[in-house]
Each structure stands twice: as structure tokens, then as C-alpha cells.
Amino acid sequence: MRRVAIVAAGVTQFGARKAGLKDLIWEAGKAVFASNSRLRPEDIEGLVVGTVMPERTANQSHIASLVAECLGIKPQKLSARTEHMCASGSVGIRYAQAFIAAGFADLIMVLGVEKLNLPNMDEALFNMGAGVDRDWEACYGVTAPPCFALAAQAHMTRYGTTEEQLALVSVKNHNHAKKNPFAHFQKGAEVEQVLCSKMIATPLRLYMCSPITDGAAAIVLASEERARDLTDRPVFILGSGQVVEGFSLSALHDDYSHWPPMKKAAANAYGMAGITAEEIDVAEVHDCFSIAEIIAYEELGFCEKGEGGEFVARGCSDYGGKVVVNPRGGLIGCGHPLGATGVAQAAEIYSQLRGEAGERQVREAKIGLTHNNSGMGEHLVLIYGAA
Amino acid sequence: MRRVAIVAAGVTQFGARKAGLKDLIWEAGKAVFASNSRLRPEDIEGLVVGTVMPERTANQSHIASLVAECLGIKPQKLSARTEHMCASGSVGIRYAQAFIAAGFADLIMVLGVEKLNLPNMDEALFNMGAGVDRDWEACYGVTAPPCFALAAQAHMTRYGTTEEQLALVSVKNHNHAKKNPFAHFQKGAEVEQVLCSKMIATPLRLYMCSPITDGAAAIVLASEERARDLTDRPVFILGSGQVVEGFSLSALHDDYSHWPPMKKAAANAYGMAGITAEEIDVAEVHDCFSIAEIIAYEELGFCEKGEGGEFVARGCSDYGGKVVVNPRGGLIGCGHPLGATGVAQAAEIYSQLRGEAGERQVREAKIGLTHNNSGMGEHLVLIYGAA
Numbered sequence: 044m045r046r047v048a049i050v051a052a053g054v055t056q057f058g059a060r061k062a063g064l065k066d067l068i069w070e071a072g073k074a075v076f077a078s079n080s081r082l083r084p085e086d087i088e089g090l091v092v093g094t095v096m097p098e099r100t101a102n103q104s105h106i107a108s109l110v111a112e113c114l115g116i117k118p119q120k121l122s123a124r125t126e127h128m129c130a131s132g133s134v135g136i137r138y139a140q141a142f143i144a145a146g147f148a149d150l151i152m153v154l155g156v157e158k159l160n161l162p163n164m165d166e167a168l169f170n171m172g173a174g175v176d177r178d179w180e181a182c183y184g185v186t187a188p189p190c191f192a193l194a195a196q197a198h199m200t201r202y203g204t205t206e207e208q209l210a211l212v213s214v215k216n217h218n219h220a221k222k223n224p225f226a227h228f229q230k231g232a233e234v235e236q237v238l239c240s241k242m243i244a245t246p247l248r249l250y251m252c253s254p255i256t257d258g259a260a261a262i263v264l265a266s267e268e269r270a271r272d273l274t275d276r277p278v279f280i281l282g283s284g285q286v287v288e289g290f291s292l293s294a295l296h297d298d299y300s301h302w303p304p305m306k307k308a309a310a311n312a313y314g315m316a317g318i319t320a321e322e323i324d325v326a327e328v329h330d331c332f333s334i335a336e337i338i339a340y341e342e343l344g345f346c347e348k349g350e351g352g353e354f355v356a357r358g359c360s361d362y363g364g365k366v367v368v369n370p371r372g373g374l375i376g377c378g379h380p381l382g383a384t385g386v387a388q389a390a391e392i393y394s395q396l397r398g399e400a401g402e403r404q405v406r407e408a409k410i411g412l413t414h415n416n417s418g419m420g421e422h423l424v425l426i427y428g429a430a
Numbered sequence: 431m432r433r434v435a436i437v438a439a440g441v442t443q444f445g446a447r448k449a450g451l452k453d454l455i456w457e458a459g460k461a462v463f464a465s466n467s468r469l470r471p472e473d474i475e476g477l478v479v480g481t482v483m484p485e486r487t488a489n490q491s492h493i494a495s496l497v498a499e500c501l502g503i504k505p506q507k508l509s510a511r512t513e514h515m516c517a518s519g520s521v522g523i524r525y526a527q528a529f530i531a532a533g534f535a536d537l538i539m540v541l542g543v544e545k546l547n548l549p550n551m552d553e554a555l556f557n558m559g560a561g562v563d564r565d566w567e568a569c570y571g572v573t574a575p576p577c578f579a580l581a582a583q584a585h586m587t588r589y590g591t592t593e594e595q596l597a598l599v600s601v602k603n604h605n606h607a608k609k610n611p612f613a614h615f616q617k618g619a620e621v622e623q624v625l626c627s628k629m630i631a632t633p634l635r636l637y638m639c640s641p642i643t644d645g646a647a648a649i650v651l652a653s654e655e656r657a658r659d660l661t662d663r664p665v666f667i668l669g670s671g672q673v674v675e676g677f678s679l680s681a682l683h684d685d686y687s688h689w690p691p692m693k694k695a696a697a698n699a700y701g702m703a704g705i706t707a708e709e710i711d712v713a714e715v716h717d718c719f720s721i722a723e724i725i726a727y728e729e730l731g732f733c734e735k736g737e738g739g740e741f742v743a744r745g746c747s748d749y750g751g752k753v754v755v756n757p758r759g760g761l762i763g764c765g766h767p768l769g770a771t772g773v774a775q776a777a778e779i780y781s782q783l784r785g786e787a788g789e790r791q792v793r794e795a796k797i798g799l800t801h802n803n804s805g806m807g808e809h810l811v812l813i814y815g816a817a
Contacts, residue, residue: 044533065565090674095492098485102568104560105482105515108677108808119694122674122808123521124513128492134510138525144532146431173491178452181489287477287509290495307506421495421509 047143048270048277049262049427051079052390057227057258057378059160064101065113067156071259071383072114075152081273082263084114089121089151091139093132094382099170100158110154120148128174129331130285130415130423131155132260132385137425139264140280149269155386156259167255174418176291187331188252190292192244194419195334197300199246201349204337206246208352210237212333213250213375215361220372222402227256227378251333256378260387278396281318281410282426284311289420296420305342305414305422312424313344318410320344323366323426325395325405326412327388330373336360339414340368343424367405370395388413389425396429434530435657435664436649436814438466439777444614444645444765446547451488452500454543458646458770459501462539468660469650471501476508476529476538480522481769482515486557487545497541507535515561516718517672517802517810518542519647519772524812526651527667536656542773543646554642561805563678574718575639577679579631581806582721584687586633588736591724593633595739597624599720600637600762602748607759609789614643614765638720643765647774665783668705668797669813671698676807683807692729692801692809699799699811700731707731710753710813711795712782714775716802717760723747726801727755730811754792757782775800776812783816 053074055067062070076082092107103109106124111117121142125135132155139151161167172181175190198204217232232250240249270277286304289295296303313319320343328343330336337351345366346354354360360368371377371391374384392411394400411427440461442454449457463469479494490496493511498504508529512522519542526538548554559568562577585591604619619637627636657664673691676682683690700706707730715730717723724738732753733741741747747755758764758778761771779798781787798814 096485098483098560099489101564102486102556102560103564104513105562105677105804107514108674108804109563111674112677112681117676118672118674120698121524121672122514123525125525126491126511126513127494127509137508138510138512138528141525141528141532141534144534145528147528147531169489173485173489175492176496177488177490285505285508287495287498287505289504290492290499294499311507417492417495 044144045146046267046279047140047264048267048279049389049393050265050270050273050277051075051082051263052393053078054225054260054387054390055258056225057256057380060257062257064097064156064158067158067257067259068110068113071154071156071261075261075263079273084116086150087116087152088119088148089139089142090116090118091135091151091153092124093135093155093386094124094157095126095128095131096170096173100161121151128417129329129381130385130417131382133413133415133423133425136385136389137283143264143266149266150263152261152263153386154259154261155383157380157382158257159255159380160257180291185292188244188247190419191332191334192247194299194338195246197298198334198338201300204352206238207234208356209246209251209333210234211355212330212336213237215355216330216369216373216376219370220376223372223377226372226376227254228376247332253331253374253379256380258378258380258383260383260390262386262389262393276397276429278393278427278429280425281428282312282315283424284308285423287421290418299419302338302342302419304420308422308424309343312426316426322410323412324408324410325367325370325392327371327391328368328414329416330369330375331379333375335416336368343414370403370405385413385415392427396427431531432533433654433666434527434651435654435666436776436780437652437657437660437664438462438469438650439780440465441612441647441774441777442645443612444643444767447644449644451484451543451545454545454644454646455497455500458541458543458648462648462650466661471503473537474503474539475506475535476526477503477505478522478525478538478540479511480519480542480773481511481544482513482518483557483560486560487548508538515804516716516768517772517804518769520800520802520810520812523772523776524670530651530653536653537650539648539650540773541646541648542770544767544769545644546642546767547644567678572679575631575634577806578719578721579634581686581725582633584685585721585725588687591739593625594621595743596633596638596720597621598742599717599723600624602742603717603756603760603763606757607763610759610764613759613763614641615763634719640718640761640766643767645765645767645770647770647777649773649776649780663784663816665780665814665816667812668815669699669702670811671695672810674808677805686806689725689729689806691807695809695811696730699813703813705797709797710799711797712754712757712779712792713799714758714778715755717756717762718766720762722803723755730801757790757792772800772802779814783814
């Protein structure tokens with residue numbers, strides 16, 4: 044099995060953008076090529092595009108070919124669009140990774156894009172329900188916020204996690220996003236502000252939820268040999284894991300505060316990388332709601348089960364703590380353009396492990412992790428290392 | 431690189447079905463497990479689902495997880511949905527192939543599904559335009575039929591291909607479909623019937639076009655070692671190739687009768703398999719329109735450039751000829767449920783190479799090929815061999 048590394052990365056401005064799908068694609072393409080002057084469009088052998096619902100937001104399928112044409116790429120070995128709701132970008136990274144590892148290609152671009160804000164925001168909100176079962180759950184209002192609210196309630200009941208601790212995740216991530224010029228929100232936040240914001244699904248308030256964001260991101264993956272030609276500091280994929288155990292809420296384990304598939308996906312990724320949780324310096328975790336980040340600390344092994352609330356309250360997941368979580372601002376501060384999220388997380392880890400993250404730089408970051416859930420019962424973990 | 435083989439395959443009834451997306455998924459899942467009694471749902475480590483537009487036809491994304499739940503599968507290593515318009519199923523097969531070849535998993539199901547017929551057929555027709563550029567082409571009526579009509583006109587002008595030869599592709603495929611109990615059409619066809627059918631886009635008439643079909647298909651791919659445990663007659667993937675050179679019509683090569691990306695994709699697949707076109711016994715090619723099959727004969731190397739019309743007229747692509755093309759009935763006879771097509775083609779080759787195709791059996795079939803285009807400028811070829 045051949046090693047695979049990131050050799051270029053770029054992101055667009057995230058936000059409620061006055062831009063269409065193609066504008067976002069062009070912007071991410073420009074950014075990724077600008078990030079590595081040795082990289083030429085004609086060298087890209089494959090293209091994988093992570094995106095969830097251009098069918099609904101732009102009446103458009105056949106997205107990989109649209110992207111290829113937008114960027115002037117003519118993939119001679121691989122072209123595909125991947126979708127796995129909130130993990131669509133990371134699922135695309137794993138397609139490219141496997142394709143290179145198997146020896147089928149040497150240089151593949153992975154681009155994630157999502158245009159979610161629409162002139163008619165009622166339609167945009169309806170679209171957000173596409174991730175849960177339309178027939179059995181979405182139609183009864185069981186979309187993402189109430190699901191994760193159940194997890195928060197269970198965690199509070201079982202482990203004494205407080206609303207303030209939930210708020211502290213949001214405060215940290217909004218403050219991180221302040222240092223990220225590409226983030227949706229760049230004003231920072233204070234605990235009181237979070238706790239006084241509108242209730243969305245008890246106990247989750249507006250500032251504890253990721254917003255409806257437009258954006259795109261792109262990275263280029265290469266075989267080790269190709270990577271050495273293209274950069275002096277490639278960032279390798281050391282391991283990955285994905286576990287899917289439940290889609291609809293009714294199919295999930297009884298205790299919403301425990302997410303066993305995340306623990307398993309992490310164990311697989313750590314095992315492949317030959318490392319332990321203690322070795323992670325920087326992590327981009329899927330804080331679609333603040334409770335998700337608290338449970339992630341626990342299931343990823345950063346702290347004991349039930350101590351996630353304490354972990355954030357003590358600053359263990361911030362700069363100077365045990366592991367810096369979501370330096371980019373996370374989904375809460377940076378925004379969550381579904382297909383783009385996993386790719387943007389990888390772009391951040393690339394920048395962090397190369398020591399190029401500027402104001403957001405995590406000191407001596409050697410090993411990074413990205414995590415996506417695509418529902419409480421489905422998790423994907425990737426681990427990256429420099430050299 | 432590890433070898434990868436098909437160990438199970440099943441298809442649903444194709445047609446204008448009184449069935450929803452989930453019904454089709456259940457039916458394909460039942461069929462694939464029924465095809466191999468040694469296969470258990472709990473052994474499936476990964477799931478890849480090829481589908482184009484459930485977002486439009488069922489307001490649903492997150493399809494791989496929906497399928498996992500429908501089939502009682504809990505993928506512990508991989509879960510993804512792939513989309514590449516008409517090649518969505520085959521792009522899914524290549525994801526699973528690469529994942530197993532790289533050593534990341536041993537047993538992955540690939541399921542293709544598409545529900546295209548809707549109560550409101552105006553909406554269904556609008557959806558069919560999702561494969562071309564909405565902003566620049568679909569909105570001016572440049573959908574698939576006029577594009578392929580241009581190819582037909584160019585081929586007729588340049589090589590003297592006749593309307594009758596175009597019709598003969600349809601006649602052959604409709605007559606093949608007559609022997610396929612799962613085909614959309616099972617009445618066969620005669621030349622006069624094809625030539626008297628409604629003109630869709632000159633010179634392509636109704637019977638020269640693939641219909642709007644609902645259906646699903648599933649196969650299971652395994653590493654060689656795992657395959658030997660599961661069946662005495664695995665069917666191996668010997669090679670594959672995919673080349674994308676143009677999405678919108680304006681970006682295509684000047685001469686619509688030449689499809690260089692198909693020739694390149696085939697060359698890559700033949701090269702990887704270490705075979706030549708002469709060795710193909712049975713081929714499932716993408717006859718979305720009859721002209722596509724004629725050009726496929728040429729670009730795949732079954733005959734010289736420009737001789738595709740003669741090739742079908744002489745019976746070279748029928749039983750007893752040089753290579754049996756589309757024994758299942760092709761997209762014209764069997765139907766074209768986008769995401770399901772590539773998987774159903776693979777299922778047919780699996781059955782043919784195992785000698786289990788009954789009335790449709792190609793004698794002494796040892797090597798098979800599947801081909802999909804996702805537009806004239808984009809092609810994907812897979813080559814399979816027994817043992």
C-alpha cells in the first residue's frame with residue numbers, strides 16, 4: 044500500500060455568499076493552485092468532488108465534470124462526485140486516498156462545495172432535512188437540531204454537563220474563527236451572548252449550532268514520490284476509519300450520549316496510524332452542535348467518558364491545553380457548507396502541520412486529526428502527520 | 431495491488447415501476463443476498479451506492495446510510511454515495527475496487543438505484559436535464575437527445591452510416607431484452623417499427639433512445655482471498671479506465687463522430703488487463719442512444735473507425751458474431767435507471783462469465799467488458815475475467 048500526502052490546499056470565503064455554485068468552485072480552484080506553484084492543472088489525473096445537494100440548490104447533477112470544466116482540468120484516470128451528507132468531503136478524500144494507495148493514479152484533486160443559502164430561505168431550510176429519512180423522520184420535524192438536542196439532554200442528565208459548558212464550546216470556536224479571515228463569523232463571542240441567544244432545540248441555542256453557510260475548499264493528494272517532487276513539506280494521511288451503525292434516530296443505540304461508532308472509527312484510524320489519542324496535537328472535529336464537540340472529546344479519547352464538559356471548561360481543548368480543537372473556528376464559527384467541510388478541515392490540518400497557520404498556529408503541531416459525523420450513528424476519522 | 435472480484439449480483443425488475451426508492455433498494459438487496467448463500471449481511475464491511483438524483487425525486491440525500499439501514503448492513507469500514515450522471519454505478523464500483531485493492535477492506539457491496547418516473551412526468555423530464563449544464567445548455571434545450579443526434583448526423587455525413595443501421599442497434603437490443611425477464615421492454619422490435627417511431631431529435635427516433643426507467647442492482651466485491659471463500663467462480667476485475675475531457679457540448683472536440691476519451695479509457699483498461707479488444711467475448715456498452723453503440727464498436731476497437739454501421743448490419747455484435755454486445759438488452763431494451771445501469775451491466779457480465787445467463791448465455795464467454803459514457807466527452811471502461 045502506497046503512502047498518500049496532501050501537497051496543496053485552498054479554501055474560499057465561507058458565509059452567506061452572493062455567489063453561485065460555479066463561483067465557489069472557481070474560487071476554491073484558484074486558491075488551491077495558488078497554494079503550490081509547482082502544481083499545474085494539466086498534471087491533475089483525477090478529480091473527486093464532495094457535495095450534498097446541488098440537485099436541489101442548482102438543479103444540477105454531474106458535478107465532477109462541471110468542476111473539471113470550470114477549472115480547466117481533464118481527468119485522465121478518475122472523476123467522481125461523493126455524497127455522505129456532512130461527511131461528503133471526507134468520503135471524497137478517502138476515494139482519492141484509496142485510488143492512489145492502490146497505485147491507480149498519482150495526483151488527484153478533492154474539491155468540496157456547497158451552496159446552501161438561496162433567495163427563498165424556506166426552500167433552503169426544507170433542503171436541510173434531506174439528510175434524515177424524509178418518509179419517517181424529516182416529515183415529523185426530526186431534523187438535525189432535535190436529534191443532537193436529545194444527545195445534549197442525555198449527556199446533561201447522565202454526566203451533569205451544563206449549559207455553560209455547552210456555551211464554552213461555542214465561545215472557543217467563535218473566538219478561534221475571529222483569527223480566520225475565511226470564517227463565516229469573525230466577531231468572537233462571550234458566554235452570556237451564547238446563553239442569551241435564541242433557543243433552537245432545548246438545550247441548544249442559536250450560537251451552539253452551525254449556521255447555513257456557502258463555501259468551497261480543495262486539496263490535492265499525491266503518491267509519496269509525486270509529493271516529494273511537488274513540495275518539501277507534504278502532509279501524509281497516516282490512518283483513517285469510518286463506521287456507520289445507524290441512520291434514523293430509531294435505529295440508534297439507546298443512550299444518545301454514547302456514540303460507539305465514533306470510538307470505533309477513531310480506534311481504526313489510530314491503529315492504522317500506529318498512534319494513540321495522546322499524540323494528537325491539533326484536531327478539527329465536527330461541532331455541528333456544541334454537544335457534538337463535547338462528546339467527540341470523549342469518544343476520540345482526549346478525555347474520559349463524561350468529562351467532556353469539564354475538558355472544555357478547563358481550557359484543555361484550547362491553545363495551551365492538551366489538544367487544540369477547531370483552530371479554524373469549527374463548524375460553529377467557520378460555518379458548515381456540507382460538502383466543503385471535510386475538505387476545509389483537511390486544508391487547515393495541512394496548514395497547521397506545515398507551520399503556516401499564522402495567528403492560528405498550534406505550536407509544534409506534528410499530528411493532526413479530522414472528524415466528521417453524518418448523524419450521531421456515523422463517524423469518519425482521518426489522521427495526518429508531517430513527513 | 432490486490433485483485434478484486436465480484437462474488438454476488440442481483441437486479442430488480444426494470445421499468446416504469448409503481449415502487450419508491452426504498453422499494454427498489456429492498457428488492458436489489460434481497461436479490462444480491464439470494465445470489466450467494468454464503469454471504470451474510472453482517473460480513474459486508476463497506477457500502478457504496480451509485481445514484482444520481484434522489485435529491486430531486488425523493489427529496490433525499492444521505493443515500494448510502496439509507497441503503498445500509500434498509501438492508502440491515504452496518505458498514506464498519508466504508509460508506510459512500512457516488513454520482514457521475516450515467517456512470518454513477520460504475521464510479522461506485524471503482525471506489526470499492528480501489529478500497530479493496532489498497533487493502534483497506536475485503537468485502538464491499540455496490541448498489542445502484544434510480545427512481546425516475548414520477549407522478550408528475552413534466553418534473554421527471556425536467557430532472558433529466560440535470561446532467562448537462564443548467565446555466566448554459568439545459569435551459570436552451572441542449573439535453574442529451576440533441577447532443578447525441580449531432581453525433582449521429584456527423585457519423586452519417588462522414589461515414590455514410592444509415593438510419594437503417596441505427597435502427598438495427600435498437601432491433602438487436604430489443605430482441606435481446608425479450609430474453610431478459612428483468613428488462614423494461616420484452617416485446618422485441620423490427621426495423622420498420624423503429625424507423626416509423628416518433629422522431630425525438632433528428633435522426634434519433636423513439637426506439638433509438640433509452641427510456642425513463644426505474645430500477646436498482648447490486649453486486650458484492652471481494653479481495654481474492656475472501657472471494658475464494660465465498661464462491662468457486664469469482665469474476666475478477668482485470669482492468670479499468672476513465673477519461674473525462676469535456677462536459678458541455680461547446681467544450682467537446684470538433685468532430686462529434688469521434689470520441690477520443692472512449693478510446694483512451696479503453697486503452698487504459700486493456701493495458702491494465704493485458705488484453706486486446708479482440709479478446710472481449712461479451713460487452714455491455716452504453717447505448718443511451720443507438721448511435722452511441724455504433725461509435726462504441728469503433729472506439730472500443732471492435733471494428734475500424736467508420737465501420738460501426740456495417741458492424742451491426744452484418745451481425746458482428748450479435749450472437750454468433752465477433753462479440754456479443756448488450757445481451758441484457760442494453761439501455762435501449764432493458765432501460766436506463768441512471769445510477770443502477772453500471773451495476774446492472776456488471777451483474778450481467780458476472781452471470782455471463784459464470785455461464786449462468788440462461789437463454790442469454792454467450793458461448794464460452796471468458797472476458798467481458800462494460801462501458802458507460804456520461805456524455806460524449808466522458809467514458810469509463812471496466813474489464814472482467816473469470817478466474
